[in-house]
Amino acid sequence: MNKAFTKETDSDDDEDLPASPLPVSGKNYITPQGYERLRGELLQLIDIERPKVVDIVHWAASNGDRSENGDYLYGKKRLREIDRRIRFLTQRLEIATLSDPSIHHGTDQVFFGAKVTYCDSEGLERTVTILGIDEAISSLGQISWVCPVAKALLKSRVGDEVTLVTSHGTQVLEVLKVDYPAADSMAG
Known part of the structure; x- marks a missing residue:
């Protein structure tokens, strides 16, 4: 079958990697500095990294044939990585227990x-x-x-x-x- 007619999926490399397991108590202790570092990374991904990659993917998609377009394929893969990290950071920060x-x-x-x-x-x-x-x-x-x-x-x-x-x-x-x-x- 011609690659042009194959369905592109987001499932490639999209298995959620296991995070560091939380203890049975479910507590996720973190220092204020650690919290701010993770929050900073999250904001960097949301406000800067992701929009850049979205622009690249949009540009690459407008160039036509996506099946052999390296910028498009790499951009989509990078977008999945960013989204996976955003989900992880969001979940971990939501359950964080700050301890100074x-x-x-x-x-x-x-x-x-x-x-x-x-x-x-x-x-x-x-x-x-x-x-x-x-x-x-x-x-x-x-x-x-x-x-x-x-x-x-x-x-x-x-x-x-x-x-x-x-x-x-x-x-x-x-x-x-x-x-x-x-x-x-x-x-x-």
């Missing part, structure tokens, strides 16, 4: 938003910041509050030893330092 870690500034107990330095069983020191599922970036030393290390550390205090159970066995972690941002450093 600066309210714990000066305490030595580990709560959401804490920057924690700990030592593992082998003497290796690590520093992690416990953040929301949708805002944690592992390459920056940030971990989700639902990951095993964070779960082990939460509610502990400086000097406490906590047990981390992994697929490789059990480890003891010692909490060395707990920091929270000051309220004035949070704006921005």
Whole structure:
């Protein structure tokens, strides 16, 4: 059959990718900064990215044969990606529970938003910041509050030893330092 007569579908590459799962409690904790970053991305997609791609697709469609029009095909695919991300961000922001870690500034107990330095069983020191599922970036030393290390550390205090159970066995972690941002450093 000639490609010109085939129905074009939006289902190509349109399977919704699974999002980071929420815990059983259904809470989606996020810092005010993480919320603003995701909200900024959403607004950027809605106000700038999507209209640009729509213009490109409209222009490419006006050039005739869509079956071999790379600008059109790529534009449609990019539009689906943008729409998928907009849906994801909208859903996550709607269920977000803001939690400001600066309210714990000066305490030595580990709560959401804490920057924690700990030592593992082998003497290796690590520093992690416990953040929301949708805002944690592992390459920056940030971990989700639902990951095993964070779960082990939460509610502990400086000097406490906590047990981390992994697929490789059990480890003891010692909490060395707990920091929270000051309220004035949070704006921005």
